[in-house]
Amino acid sequence: MSDYILKMKSITKEFPGVKALDNVNLEVRRGEIHALVGENGAGKSTLMKILSGVYPYGTYSGDIIINDNIQKFNGIKDSEQAGIAIIYQELTMVKQMNICENIFLGNEMARRGIIDWELAFIETKKILQEVGLNLSPATAVMNLGIGQQQLIEIAKAIAKKTDLLILDEPTSALTEAETANLLELLKKFKSKGITCIYISHKLKEIFEIADRITVLRDGMSITTQEARDLNENKLITLMVGRELTQRFPRIEPQLGEVTMEVRNWTVYDPLLPEKKIIDDVSFTVRKGEILGIAGLMGAGRTELFMSLMGYYGSNISGELWIEGERLESRDSKDLIRKGISYLSEDRKGNGLILGQDIMKNISLASLDSISNKTVIDENAEIIKAEGYVSALNIKTPSIEQLVGNLSGGNQQKVVLGKWLMTEPKILILDEPTRGIDVGAKFEIYNVMNRLLEEGVCIIMISSELPEVLGMSHRILVMHEGAIKGELSCKDATQEKIIYYATGGM
Known part of the structure; x- marks a missing residue:
């Protein structure tokens, strides 16, 4: 048996009017963590959908070779039987079911056609230990955090006796602690001989865990190199086909008058009327300014701005002022007409x-x-x-x-x-670059700069601290629904933001 668990040779895939993959080659060594990188639209997800059987044999040209045998997958089941499991950026669990039911969904442990739940629970406990989760198999998935749900997805793959695990942007919605936990888990899997293909736009993660890196650009395979022979700047140049001399092109603000002011904004949970989601928040934003909003997941950043746009019912107190006029309406249409626009963090659910x-x-x-x-x-x-x-x-x-x-x-x-x-006069961007590549991020930053020059003020909510530090002119840090700190771009550091984000005063 060769050193390569997978070879994909001369893979070409076309959609109407678009050649998504053009003669792509990928070789993955047994037991390595192999990173697959490239700009959005480079063909990464299409290539993995071919490998996982989503696009069956006959809809593309080229060969898939696993353990020296040519494969002709007609569907996802064929790929799974060959030892391949894929975990997508959007989690695929049934949240109303418990952990055990989700892990063995479609792969039930049955005897004579009857599901053996006792055996399934025993196996689930073993698998949960393997991924570092101390949870009951009977726990409903809807009661778990995103980081725990991501580990349940990996547990599902383990239950299928996976040899080759594919992860597509697995940390896009995870906190730093959850991300660190996941990366350590993948290293542990590697030590046990499990091969991993890792897709991410977060280059820091790539260099932390990858043995080798394959770059796709415009549907073509550009190069495969040892990770130790590359650095972030070299990799970015390979990905975008040009050198990006400045990752965060922040411009000096030409500050005008206050465009938006929020006074004593307090929001209560619609389902738990005594619980505050937002606690007495006040701030201003000026024309021509990028105001960064930082904080850990669950700090209330999204809830604050969704409530300003008319969500979370009527149990809200406080004042919203636009260009010196107090707005009484909580209707989102009226707010848009007044010049406030909100780009949601969930582009597929709420944006498109x-x-x-x-x-x-x-x-x-x-x-x-x-x-x-x-x-x-x-x-x-x-x-x-x-x-x-x-x-x-x-x-x-x-x-x-x-x-x-x-x-x-x-x-x-x-x-x-x-x-x-x-x-808009005020553009609220909630995680504007989540799950997109460095080239697309740079283009969005330049659009933001053009808007500033036109006098628009921008509020940017982001979980990526380099982005907050690199693009914001002023930063508010939230913790448990309240603003804990305010920093100028000159004074802000990652350490100071984390200090306030964890409750420091």
């Missing part, structure tokens, strides 16, 4: 309609501006959509492409285009 095309998604929040009474001006809609596709460099054959067929980075640009079309 995946089954509609790019044009419809971009115009969705601005139909009043392109309508004559109740009739949409289709020519205006086309012109606007094409303008934002061009300005944001959205990679697509046409504005009629379904958004669900785009890569994550291009989907994020469509959401951004939707809110830019509302011509």
Whole structure:
């Protein structure tokens, strides 16, 4: 048997109007952690969907060779039987079921056609220990945090006797502590002989765990190199095909008057009326400024700005002022008309309609501006959509492409285009670069800078401390629903942000 558990040779895959993969080659050594990197739309997920049987044999050209045997997968089950398991960025569990039911869903432990739950619970306990979770198999998944759910997904793979584990952006929604725990777990799996393909835009993680790195660009395999022979700058250049001299192109602000002011904002949980979600928050944002919002997961960052946009019911007190005018309305349509736009952290759940095309998604929040009474001006809609596709460099054959067929980075640009079309005075960006590559991030940062020069003020919520430090002019740090600290960009450090984020005063 050769040293390679997997070889993918000359893989080519086409969709209508797009060649997603063009003669791609990938070789993975037995027992290594192999990183697969590239910009959004480079073909990483498409390649892994071919390997995992989502795109069956006959829908692509080229060969998949596992343990020296050519494979012709007709579906996911065939891939699993060959020892391959994939964990996607969006978790795939049934949250109403318990841990045991999820781990063995579709892979039930049965005797004579009857599920042996006693045996399943025993096996679940063993697997949970292996992934470092001290939980009862009967625990409902809906009661678990995102980090724990991610480990349950890995437990599912272990239950299928996986030899090759594929992880696609596994830490995009994890805290730093949860990420560190996951990376240590993968190192432990490696010591046991499990091979891993690791896809991530977080280069720090790549260099912490990867043995070798394969770079895809524009649907082609560019190179495979030992991780020790690369650094972040070299890898970025290989990924984007050009040198990025500055990761965070922050510009000096030309500060104007206060555009938005929040006074004594307090929000109670709609389901637990006595529980405060947001506790007496006050702050201002000036024209031409990027205000960064930092904090650990659960600090209340998203809840604060969703409540300002009209979510979380009526049990809210405090004042919202826009350009010196106090807003009484809690209706999101009225707030958008007043110039506030909010880009959600959940682009697929709250930001896009995946089954509609790019044009419809971009115009969705601005139909009043392109309508004559109740009739949409289709020519205006086309012109606007094409303008934002061009300005944001959205990679697509046409504005009629379904958004669900785009890569994550291009989907994020469509959401951004939707809110830019509302011509906001205040743009709230909640995790604007989550799960997208360094090239797409750089493009979004440049769009933010252009908006600043036009007098827009930007509020950026981000869990990536380098991003908060690199792009913000001022930073507010939240902890348990309250603002614990305020830092200028000159005074801010990761240590100071963590200090306030963990409750320091």
